[in-house]
Amino acid sequence: MLHPGDVFVDTIGINIQTMIHHGGIAIVGFSLLFSKQVSYKINTLIKASVVFSIVVLIAILLNAIFNTWINDGTFNMFFINPKFTSNIPILFDIQPHVNAVVFNLIYYFGFTLVALIVFKINTSFIYIYEKKKPLKEQQLQKSKA
Incomplete structure (x- = not known):
C-alpha cells in the first residue's frame, strides 16, 4: 500500500482483493494495539x-x-x-x-x-x-x- 509499484495488475479483482486484505491487516493491527489486546x-x-x-x-x-x-x-x-x-x-x-x-x-x-x-x-x-x-x-x- 505504501509502495504500490507491483501491487496493481491488469485484473481488477486482484487489485480489489489486495487492497481489502492489506487494508484489513492494517485495521486489525492498529485495533489490537489500541485495544491493548496484545x-x-x-x-x-x-x-x-x-x-x-x-x-x-x-x-x-x-x-x-x-x-x-x-x-x-x-x-x-x-x-x-x-x-x-x-x-x-x-x-x-x-x-x-x-x-x-x-x-x-x-x-x-x-x-x-x-x-x-x-x-x-x-x-x-x-x-x-x-x-x-x-x-x-x-x-x-x-x-x-
Whole structure:
C-alpha cells in the first residue's frame, strides 16, 4: 500500500482483493494495539516473528513450486521469488548481488528489524501516554477540590 509499484495488475479483482486484505491487516493491527489486546512486551514480537517466518517459508515453498512445475505467468509471493526482480526499496539493490537463500534471510531479518523499530516506537508512545495519564487525573481531582 505504501509502495504500490507491483501491487496493481491488469485484473481488477486482484487489485480489489489486495487492497481489502492489506487494508484489513492494517485495521486489525492498529485495533489490537489500541485495544491493548496484545501485550507490549518483546515476547509478543518474538511470537509474531515466528509466525512471520512460517509465512515466509510458505511463500518460498509456493514460489519454488511455481518455478518448478507451473512456470506460466507471474507468481512472486512476497516479492521474494528468485525468478523475478524484487521492486521493494533497498532490497532491489541487494538482490542482484546475493543468492536466493541470502536474499530471503536479508528479507526476513530486515522486515523483522523494521517490526522491532515500529514496536519500540509504539511502546514509547504508550509509555509516555500512560505516564501522563495519572498526572491528568491528579489535575482533575485538584480542580474539583
